[in-house]
Amino acid sequence: MGDAAVTATPEVLKFGNAYNYWIKTDTGFDLSRGAAEKATVKTTKDPITIAPKKSALVIIDMQNYFLHEKCFDNAPGRDSASIMMQTVEACRKAGIPVVWCNMGMDESDRYTLPPSYLYMSYLRDKATFNKTIGTVSVPGSAEPIDMGGKLIKGSWNAELWGPLKEFADEGIKAGTDVHIWKNRFSALAGQQPLELWLKDNQITTTLWGGVMTDVCVWGSMIDAYYKGFDIVMVNELANTTNPDFVIKTAHRNTENWGWLTDAKSLMEGIEKATA
Amino acid sequence: MSALKFGNEFNFWLKSEKGTDLTRGVADGKPLKTGKEEVLINPKRSALVIIDMQNYFLHEKCCNGKLGREMIPTMIETVKACRKAGMPVVWCNMGFHKADLKTIPPSYLYSSYRRDKTIEVFGESIGQLEDGTDMGGKLAKGSWNAQLYGPLKELADEGIAAGTDVWLWKNRYSGLTGSQPLNLWLEENDITTTFFGGVNTDICVWGTMADAYYLGYDIVLVKDLAATGNPDFTTQTAYFATEMRGWTTDSESLEAALA
Numbered sequence: 445m446g447d448a449a450v451t452a453t454p455e456v457l458k459f460g461n462a463y464n465y466w467i468k469t470d471t472g473f474d475l476s477r478g479a480a481e482k483a484t485v486k487t488t489k490d491p492i493t494i495a496p497k498k499s500a501l502v503i504i505d506m507q508n509y510f511l512h513e514k515c516f517d518n519a520p521g522r523d524s525a526s527i528m529m530q531t532v533e534a535c536r537k538a539g540i541p542v543v544w545c546n547m548g549m550d551e552s553d554r555y556t557l558p559p560s561y562l563y564m565s566y567l568r569d570k571a572t573f574n575k576t577i578g579t580v581s582v583p584g585s586a587e588p589i590d591m592g593g594k595l596i597k598g599s600w601n602a603e604l605w606g607p608l609k610e611f612a613d614e615g616i617k618a619g620t621d622v623h624i625w626k627n628r629f630s631a632l633a634g635q636q637p638l639e640l641w642l643k644d645n646q647i648t649t650t651l652w653g654g655v656m657t658d659v660c661v662w663g664s665m666i667d668a669y670y671k672g673f674d675i676v677m678v679n680e681l682a683n684t685t686n687p688d689f690v691i692k693t694a695h696r697n698t699e700n701w702g703w704l705t706d707a708k709s710l711m712e713g714i715e716k717a718t719a
Numbered sequence: 720m721s722a723l724k725f726g727n728e729f730n731f732w733l734k735s736e737k738g739t740d741l742t743r744g745v746a747d748g749k750p751l752k753t754g755k756e757e758v759l760i761n762p763k764r765s766a767l768v769i770i771d772m773q774n775y776f777l778h779e780k781c782c783n784g785k786l787g788r789e790m791i792p793t794m795i796e797t798v799k800a801c802r803k804a805g806m807p808v809v810w811c812n813m814g815f816h817k818a819d820l821k822t823i824p825p826s827y828l829y830s831s832y833r834r835d836k837t838i839e840v841f842g843e844s845i846g847q848l849e850d851g852t853d854m855g856g857k858l859a860k861g862s863w864n865a866q867l868y869g870p871l872k873e874l875a876d877e878g879i880a881a882g883t884d885v886w887l888w889k890n891r892y893s894g895l896t897g898s899q900p901l902n903l904w905l906e907e908n909d910i911t912t913t914f915f916g917g918v919n920t921d922i923c924v925w926g927t928m929a930d931a932y933y934l935g936y937d938i939v940l941v942k943d944l945a946a947t948g949n950p951d952f953t954t955q956t957a958y959f960a961t962e963m964r965g966w967t968t969d970s971e972s973l974e975a976a977l978a
Contacts, residue, residue, distance in 0.1 A: 459832065460825035468829070558935040559726035560964050563734065566725065633896075633933035658956070659963075663929060670896040672824040686959070693921065693956035696949075701826045 464648065464672055473703075475649050475674050483538065485676075485713030487703040492676070496717055500647045501535045502543045502638070503528065503681070504631065504654030504661050509547070509595055511605040511655070514580045516568075520683035521655040522605065527680050528653060529611055531707045536620040538714035541645065544604060544612050545638055547660070548597040548625040557627075569594055577601060597625065629660045632667035642673065649674040651710070653681025658690035665698065675702035678710055730911065730935055741912050741937050749804075751976035753939065753966035762806035762977060766910045767798065768901070769944070770894065770917030770924050773812050775858055777868040777918070780848060782834075786946035787918040788868065794916060794944050795874055797970045802883040804977035807908065810867060810875050811901055811917075811927070814860040814888040823890075831857060860888060892923045895930035905936065912937040914973065916944030921953035928961065938965035941973055 457468040467474040472491035476482045479495030506525070510516045532542050549557070554573055562573055569577045574596060579588035582600075592599025604612050615621025624637045631638040642650070650673045654661050661682045665675045677698045684691060698704045722733040722740070733740035738757035742748035748759030772794070777784040801808050815823070835845060835857060845854050845864060855862025867875050878884025887900040894901040905913070913936045917924050924945050928938045940961045947954060961967055 457832070459828040461821055464822075464825060466825040466829060555727050556935065557726075558932060559730060559732040560932060560935075560937065562725040563732060564963070566723070628933040630929070630933055633930060658960070666893075666926065666929070667896060669824065669826060670891040670893060672822065672826075674826065689952040690956045690959060693953050696953065697922075701830065 466674075477648055481539075481717055481719040483714045483717035485705055486709040487676070487705045489699060489703060492674075492703055492705075494649050494674075494676075494714075496539045496714060498647055499649040499651060500541045500543055500642065500645070501532065501651045501653070501678075502545050502631070502664070503532075504545050504626075504652070504664060505547050505656075506544070506605055506608050506654055507546050507595075507601065508591075508603055508605050509601040512580070512601075515577070515591070515601060516685075518655055518683065518685055520685065524653075524681060524683050525606060525608055527707050529607070531653070531678065531681060531711060532611070532615070532621070534711040534714055536615060536618075538717055540651075540714060541647075542615055542621040543638065543641070544608075544621060544623045545626055545631045545654075545664070546602065546604070546623065547595045547627070548602050549595055549627050550597050553627050565594055626664075628663075630663040630667045631660075632664055632671060638664075639671070647673070649676065651676045651678055651705075653678045655682070656684035656686060657682040658684050658686055658694045662694040662697070665702070669701050677702070677704050679704060679706045681707060732937075743911055749976045751939075751968060752972040753968045754962060755966060758939075758966060760912055760976065762801070762804040764910055765912040765914060766807045766809050766905070766908070767801045767914045767916065767941075768809045768811050768894070768927070769794065769798075770811050770915065770927060771813050771919075772810070772868055772871050772917050773858075773864065774854075774866055774868050775813070775864040778864070780846070780854070781864060782948075784918055784946070784948060786948060790916075790944055790946055791868075791870060793970050795870065797916075797941070797944060797974060798874060798878070798884075800974040800977045802878060802881075806977065807910075808875075808878055808884040809887055809901070809904065810871075810884060811887045811889055811894045812865065812867070813858045813890070813923070814865050815856075815858055815890055816860045819890050889927075891926075893926040893930045894923075895927055895934060901927075902934070905931075905934075910936065912939065914939045914941055914968075916941045918945070919947035919949060920945040921947050921949055921957045925957040925960065928965070932964045940965070940967045941970055942967050943969050 459466045474493045476495035482493050484491050484493045511518050511521045535542050574593040577591050577594050580591050581588045591601045595602050650668050669675050722735040725732045740759040742759050742761040745761045751758050751760050776782045777787045798808050845857050854864045858865050913931050915924050915928050932938050
């Protein structure tokens with residue numbers, strides 16, 4: 445039957461419809477939707493059993509604009525790059541696609557960006573949209589380079605930060621990773637490419653990291669939840685420079701509607717995937 | 720000093736030392752005091768969106784939202800002030816029907832199970848009131864529990880009959896995710912500036928506000944018209960996030976602006 449239902453036998457509870465459902469038992473939540481290959485991952489609550497081929501690790505906005513010292517200067521974000529790359533490598537090995545989902549705008553976006561966003565940008569960068577935000581010294585260049593217009597597709601500031609750029613390029617070339625643009629804090633507000641990609645690839649379970657936990661990461665996660673995707677935050681992979689109470693709120697909501705795990709638990713779980 | 724303009728020819732703010740003009744070029748904007756600055760609003764292109772003030776969330780026999788109930792006298796006054804000033808009032812409420820049953824996220828079904836401790840198929844009655852009234856299926860359209868609480872029911876019915884208020888359903892915490900009636904209504908009515916109240920501040924109110932912001936609407940949280948039973952840090956977060964993207968105000972300031 446196609447109707448959403450809660451069906452119960454003594455040990456097993458099923459939530460959802462014939463295509464999109466969870467199975468809850470005493471040992472945790474089975475999110476695999478009957479897939480052959482499964483991996484069990486510890487979380488702050490119950491263990492979850494995921495299907496690597498129906499899951500995706502979505503990494504939000506790890507770009508020069510947000511992380512570089514000359515721009516937003518997000519130190520916790522920069523510090524997470526190492527554990528992030530380790531986790532990405534584990535996902536690649538386990539067949540979990542990795543999505544680098546980054547803020548990027550072009551001329552047509554300029555017309556529809558909220559006045560609020562344009563004003564916020566002006567406050568921070570003291571430049572009107574699309575004008576260069578300045579120059580920066582980079583290794584390998586004798587002269588400082590143009591940072592480009594704020595988060596304009598193709599600019600230096602919209603590229604992935606530091607070692608992540610080459611690291612992601614490798615994965616994209618190998619077919620394990622993909623780059624997707626977004627033009628709002630939430631990658632799933634309105635009509636954006638990430639939603640189509642998730643649907644085309646029949647992803648049910650989304651794992652999240654990137655910056656900032658409370659703004660673009662949680663913003664995207666809540667929209668994923670509304671659209672019926674499972675949501676899992678990977679603690680150390682998500683960072684923010686905002687006060688602690690916003691992290692507390694993001695974690696609380698994550699645990700209410702999905703799960704919070706950590707990089708080590710995720711890597712251990714997916715390493716032991718069984719078919 | 721001339722004002723700075725942010726946006727396109729239809730959707731723009733004018734920023735000056737005095738504050739922010741949200742009227743989109745109308746001469747007699749109403750000055751409104753907010754937490755940050757004075758803004759100028761056009762009541763005819765603004766809307767007061769009241770979220771989920773329904774029996775399910777507020778009634779003693781259901782979620783028992785005491786703080787939500789306590790707001791009601793103030794809410795009634797603000798609604799009346801909006802009507803007088805020609806600012807539409809939108810009662811945006813949670814409601815499911817059969818078609819929704821096919822797509823409700825597993826996560827939502829599990830949260831419902833945790834709260835209502837029932838394994839009934841979603842849509843079966845959640846019980847009876849003391850006088851025998853069937854409460855109906857949880858948040859089912861047409862059920863008693865999906866109706867507005869107490870005096871708000873009659874208040875809204877008056878407004879809807881008079882054409883000053885409108886009732887819109889939503890089927891997610893956010894009334895603006897995906898393609899819902901509120902999305903269309905705001906567009907069709909040429910609204911630029913959305914004021915929010917209702918329950919819960921941090922979940923359905925803020926959830927809808929975040930999506931309103933992405934869609935390009937101005938967002939203003941009327942603090943004393945929004946309540947939650949969740950811990951204080953969640954309200955702190957909602958205020959913090961609101962101030963980053965829009966403004967907070969209170970019912971007294973809003974009524975003063977509209978007078």
